Every structure is written in C-alpha cells, then in structure tokens.
Amino acid sequence: MRLPELLSRVPVTTTAQVESFLGSAELKWGKHRRIKVGKVFHNFLCLRCGDQRTFVSGDELDCLGLGDDQVSIDVTLRCTECEASVEAWFLVASDGPIAGQSPHVKVERYTENLRDRAERIDAASGPFADLVKRAQLAYENDLGAGAVIYLRKIFEKVTWEVAEILNIAVKKANGNPRPFAVVLEEVNGIRNIIPQRFSSDGYQLFRELSGIIHGDSTEAEALQKFKPCLQLVLGVVNEVRQDNVVAQAIEELGWNVDVVEEEVSS
Ligand SMILES: [Zn+2]
Numbered sequence: 001m002r003l004p005e006l007l008s009r010v011p012v013t014t015t016a017q018v019e020s021f022l023g024s025a026e027l028k029w030g031k032h033r034r035i036k037v038g039k040v041f042h043n044f045l046c047l048r049c050g051d052q053r054t055f056v057s058g059d060e061l062d063c064l065g066l067g068d069d070q071v072s073i074d075v076t077l078r079c080t081e082c083e084a085s086v087e088a089w090f091l092v093a094s095d096g097p098i099a100g101q102s103p104h105v106k107v108e109r110y111t112e113n114l115r116d117r118a119e120r121i122d123a124a125s126g127p128f129a130d131l132v133k134r135a136q137l138a139y140e141n142d143l144g145a146g147a148v149i150y151l152r153k154i155f156e157k158v159t160w161e162v163a164e165i166l167n168i169a170v171k172k173a174n175g176n177p178r179p180f181a182v183v184l185e186e187v188n189g190i191r192n193i194i195p196q197r198f199s200s201d202g203y204q205l206f207r208e209l210s211g212i213i214h215g216d217s218t219e220a221e222a223l224q225k226f227k228p229c230l231q232l233v234l235g236v237v238n239e240v241r242q243d244n245v246v247a248q249a250i251e252e253l254g255w256n257v258d259v260v261e262e263e264v265s266s
Pocket of ligand 1: 046047048049053079080081082083084
C-alpha cells in the first residue's frame with residue numbers, strides 16, 4: 001500500500017507496511033520535504049455544496065521531520081465539486097526507521113481544520129439522518145416549505161431534548177408549549193448549541209434563518225434559504241453531539257426518532 005491510502009482511511013488507524021515515501025535519506029528533525037506518492041482522499045459534508053463530497057489533496061504532500069521514526073504531514077484538501085479548501089494534519093510513526101524501504105507505519109494522531117466549510121459525515125448521520133434526507137428530497141423537488149418543516153422538526157427536537165436534560169421547562173403551567181425561541185435562548189445560555197458561525201454576528205444570521213424555519217416564509221424564500229438553514233440545523237446537531245455532557249445524557253435517554261417522524265407526517 002502507498003502512504004496516502006493509509007492517510008485516506010483515517011480515523012481508522014491500523015498499522016500497515018507502506019512503500020517507501022521519504023526516499024532513502026533520513027528526514028532530519030525540523031526539516032521539510034515535499035513528497036509525491038499519490039493523493040489523499042476524504043469524504044466530508046461540504047457545506048457550500050450542501051451534500052457529501054470527496055475532498056482531494058494535491059499531488060504533493062508536505063512532510064516535517066520529527067526524528068527517525070516519526071513524521072508530521074500537512075495536507076490541504078479540496079472539494080471536487082466547488083473547490084472549498086480544508087486542512088488535515090497527520091502524525092505518522094513507524095516501528096523502525098521511517099525513511100527507507102517499506103516501513104511499517106501507523107497514523108498516531110489526526111486532526112482537521114474544516115473552517116466552517118465542511119463537516120464530518122457523521123454529523124449528517126445518526127438519528128436525524130433520515131429526516132435530513134427527506135428535507136433534501138423535498139428541496140430537490142422544489143418543495144421549499146415542505147423541506148423547511150423537516151428542518152424545523154429536527155431543530156425543535158434537539159432543543160427540547162437538551163432542555164429536558166437541563167431541567168428547562170418546555171411547557172407552560174397550562175400544558176401548552178412555551179415559545180420555541182424562549183426555550184432555545186435559555187438552553188443556549190447554559191450550553192452553547194448554536195454554532196459559532198451563526199452567533200458571531202450577534203445572532204443576526206441565526207435569527208434570520210430561525211425565522212425562516214419557524215415563520216411563514218414564502219415558498220421562494222424557503223427554497224432560496226434552504227441550504228443555510230440546513231447548515232444551521234446540522235450545525236446545532238453537531239454542537240450537541242460534541243458536547244460530551246449533553247451527548248452522554250441523550251445517549252442514556254435515547255433519541256426517540258420515531259416520535260419525530262410521526263409528528264412530521266401527521
Ligand atoms: Zn463543495
């Protein structure tokens with residue numbers, strides 16, 4: 001196997017014997033070397049495309065020497081459709097000398113900088129994957145308001161689940177639901193569930209999208225704003241999944257997705 005193949009498998013990290021990629025000369029500590037051994041591929045949810053895309057590196061990978069058995073590799077990856085660019089970093093370690101013939105190597109650390117341009121695929125999978133798919137299907141068939149209804153259901157369900165965990169009331173004394181915006185504000189005040197990129201402008205963008213999701217937007221408006229709305233909702237789901245405390249509590253409770261689907265179809 002060639003090294004880029006191993007890098008493309010991350011986050012699955014297995015030790016593999018790869019073809020020589022540094023050449024025979026040792027890459028000394030602190031020294032750089034550009035290598036041309038193939039491209040790295042990763043699938044992400046591209047936020048500009050609003051869909052899953054393959055991101056691919058250039059022909060050359062940039063290596064930094066860390067010793068005779070470790071190398072740091074920086075890679076920029078580009079969406080094959082819209083060319084949105086993200087970065088990934090790999091720490092590759094070997095059993096013996098990393099330069100030379102057929103080293104046994106393993107990706108010891110991996111991190112990525114997706115820059116609000118892409119998200120890991122698993123953000124779009126999990127309990128809401130089906131609702132997201134339906135929303136996208138409605139959108140592709142020009143059903144703007146229909147697509148937005150699915151997004152609203154996901155958005156509300158996530159917010160209510162977190163509210164419940166935080167012991168925030170979702171109903172008034174008379175049993176009627178409290179306004180969504182109020183519950184959301186209280187939830188977000190305790191645990192940030194609104195992604196940074198939607199709150200950095202003083203929540204203006206968030207309020208606008210949230211208004212489209214919850215208000216009476218026209219069909220054209222709903223279609224036009226579907227993609228940013230989808231990004232907002234997926235972003236909220238992702239924030240919650242990354243909040244270890246909340247995510248664990250939700251896992252213990254179990255997402256009740258069937259209920260959401262019934263509400264949507266009724
Ligand atoms: Zn793209």
